[in-house]
Amino acid sequence: MAAQPEAQKQPSWWQRIFTTAPRGQYAVDEKQQVVKENEFVIMRWNLLFLIFDFIIIPLPLWIDIFCPIFAAVYGLFVGWLGAFLLTVCAWRSLEANYLMNRVVDDTWEDKIPRNTDEERRLADNLQHLVMMCGYKEPMEVICQSIDSLAAQSAAHRLIVVIGLEEGTPDVAEKAARLKERYARAFKRFHVTKHPKQWAGGREIRGKCSNANYTMRAAVTRLEEYGDLDLSCTTATSCDTDSIFAPRYFENLGYQFLTSPKAKEVVWQAPLYYNHYLNDRPFYVRAIGIMRAAYMLGFLIPFNINTMSIFSFSLDLCIKGEFFHAHYQMDDIIYTLTCMQALQKRVEILMIPMPVISGPPVAPPNVRSSANGSARANAGRSAPARSSTTLW
Template sequence: MSAQPTAQKQPSWWQRIFTTAPRGQYAVDEKQQVVKENEFILMRWNLLFLIFDFIVIPLPLWIDLVCPIFAAIYGLFVGWLGAFLLTVCAVRSLQANFLMKKVVDDTWEEKIPRGTEEEKRLADNLQHLVMMCGYKEPMEVICQSIDSLAAQSAAHRLIVVIGLEEGTPDVAEKAARLKERYGRSFKRFHVTKHPKQWAGGREIRGKCSNANYTMRAAVTRLEEYGDLDLSCTTATSCDTDSIFAPRYFENLGYQFLTSPKAKEVVWQAPLYYNHFLNERPFYVRTIGIMRAAYMLGFLIPFNINTMSIFSFSLDLCIKGEFFHAHYQMDDIIYTLTCMQALQKRIEILMIPMPVISGPTSGTSQWEEFAEWFRQSERWTIGACEVFHYFIVKRRRYNCVGTSMSGVKKGCCF
């Protein structure tokens, strides 16, 4: 009698390559799978930008033929307004840089209050969920970013989730290498694989859809472990080319546990696009420096919008139904969806810990220009689609402060 073949033992979660996926109540994004009437329309509100582009900007050129005095006054007004705004931007940027230089090496763990039993419980159980989404980035770039997380003073509090796309080349091999290298560097480490159009046929490829899947998978895993404590859990969305200051999450934890509105704000760290910036063409260097200055001078202090790398409470993320998979720009759309969920303005607070991010890059001058143009096109499309989203959803923003915040975003775009 021949021996019966022994059944193969199923691998444990740790032995599997992709260690988590959305399950339970987070497994279906029902809201974004519903097709609404007039969903596919050609006339969109962002077409108003064409009026600005073709009428307002060249106004001095054609109005001079009709009324030279008005053209002169208009030119002076725009010039003085621009000078005033740039001065405000410069002053705010200098203030932020001085603050960062002053506190970047402070030890924030010791400042977390532990006077009561509840404060001690929150301080002891504080944890940070870090979501890093990627696609075709080189492994050395991804590892450099994760190394900066492993070097954090609060690395033992980090739950790092790397969200790869299903179409990533050699995705299984990359996931296995990452799990092998960083599996025991943090409190927990997971890798996800985002299937194409997981949230339905209207899902758009990009960071928003990947972040929506990855964050749902991470919350699922926390719930299964019994670690889903929204009172002491923050979340951070970042890119695969982000290098954090060593005490970033230490400062984030301090602000989260001491801020009276910790579950109603978003934290933004200053971004410096300094990865080999001296090797980039002049237009890439110029845009990188201007973006850093505008972030410090306008976007953060005037609560306009977040960019690329930002932190928030996990409670706020769940209330805002994670990320909108029908848009590309996760940073801009996130604050709007949260304002809609809470019916109040979402304040943006600065984390005085600099984060280095990568500028656009290529192996030749043509690739440099093509990548720079592609990124500029993506930013423009993202800003336009978010402007359309705000106008369409304007009736759902009942709070005056929320509406004013949306108006500021529109003016900025």
Template sequence: MEEGTPDKEEKARHLKAIYMAKFERFYVTVHPKGLSGDIPGKCSNFNYGSRMAIKYLKEDRSYGLDENTELMVTTGDCDTIFGERYFDALEEDYLKLTPEQRSITVWQSPLFYCINIDKSPFFVRNVGLLRSFFMMGYLIPWNINTMSVFSLTLKLYEDGEYTHPGYQMDDIIALIRWMCVTGKRCVVRPIPVATLSGPTSGKNYFDEFYEWARQIRSWTIGAAEVFHYFAIKSKKLPFFVSLTWASRFIFYYGFLLCIASCYGIITPFVTVAMLKVGHHPAHGIVIKDEWTFNWIMLGCLGLQYVCHNASKKDGLLKTGGPNAVHPITDKNPDRFDV
């Protein structure tokens, strides 16, 4: 928790009462304000909490931290619901690798923003689905960055100097920071277990849109500051590793997320303009004129939003009978029959 967290002492006692008996060691840290180089956010909180936890374990002689060599660190959000076999799958993949490979590997499970999804507006659900698809299709296989919930060896975490307290997004910056600090190419490996997270939440459409916009602003700032960090520190990486990561990062965040979405809106007009510039007719056998073409394309775009909005009550959730599943009350993360 942070120093400014309301009722932090009571919350700490409550957490200890619930979880102290469930873990071999359980610590609650309070991140003080005004530390040199810190800015508010999860990145600095995670950095401080991790350093303090490792300090406590090293001081605890009965734990024997220095005697253990197979040590892992896993981070998550407060609304994270791990798959039942998450740590089994992590252990299985860990044992497949050599000690050298383990020291440069970060394990990432696909995140699905499904908690309370039946009550979310269409634009929140759309973004949540796209984030899951893009994570499995780009972020993990292309080794671009981690997201929210991931695991790594304590050796890599310490060698990479934890997370940078002067940046905002701990997950986006984590991989490239550890690469730049260690001077090695780190790899993101998938854990084939779904992890559930909550999308933005608000009392009404206006609150949802406001929270959604705030989160997009946070992602934009996070992506920009990560590229700034890379531009300054990239000389510590091998040239080919640096070039490959920069190309993938720019393509994903610059072209796929930013330019592609804008192009999807203006594509009818751009297509017609390009045909005219190339001295090709802006009409065909089926579509007789550009005016019809433009309205068909814009109509398809609008139809997507209408369909997604209407699907809010489409009955995809089983809410009755013995196999009923509700995204709030059903906390079994291995049941995806919704």
């Protein structure tokens, strides 16, 4: 009697949820391998800001004791300079808001050039990899953000990857709920689980290390599916409290396929910190308005740095070796990493599509009802966009 073949062991429930991880060449973080022998860091360059904070800013308070004339001249100079900068900021902010109000409802899909075979190939195969990193955020907040992605006019082009930390409470249950709800909402949808210090002992907890793991896992899976086409793939880094305008990715795709420097720039959308703004203290509302104005007036037009939610070509992300796990936040350091990879300045372009953002922790009334609302919504499937399977 012939021997029966041994039954193949089925993957566990846990393994079926978290099916994507960095593999092959993407499982090696070369930045982590650069370690100096006997390295002992005493000072960091960012500590130079302390000189500005404790000496330059309060200078008028103590310089008057030694030189009253200099104090008067310094006060006038700072006052006029501040007035000039605020005027520039206000003008550029009004200009940007006027542009967004004018084009926010425009369609961009029909403006993508399709004159040659190559242009038609790029337009037909255009896809957007969206990476959303989270930790302990309420499910209600996360679902609001993903719902804004599902409502995109280009949702059928989105590959959404939710990067949760290994230490996230009930991480497997949250991943299962998200997969059940958004299984058919996008081209592909997946949830990853970032292990603690995956890239090595120098890895710092925060969005950078999570984004580094999540993006490498996503690229690994794209390569395994045969969908890793760098000529027509963008990537977007966002938070779990990001509400996108309905045509954000439609406009991003248009800019990506029409810009001559598409693989050498970073796109930044104006952020409005309106997440549950009416439930927050007055000083939080004031700071939110100031941050939005400074982004429109300074950060984007003067190519200073990106903030929280930004987009780029996947080709540039791979050239820059993904995200630097030695830092906590990914926005400022990412632009610098790209400059280092390209050996030149990286320009920041504006996407005229407003994005609602906010602090990662919801107000008390939202946190208290988050779990109940999440359970009620978990079983409700998002509207189908394409016949896709889970990763």
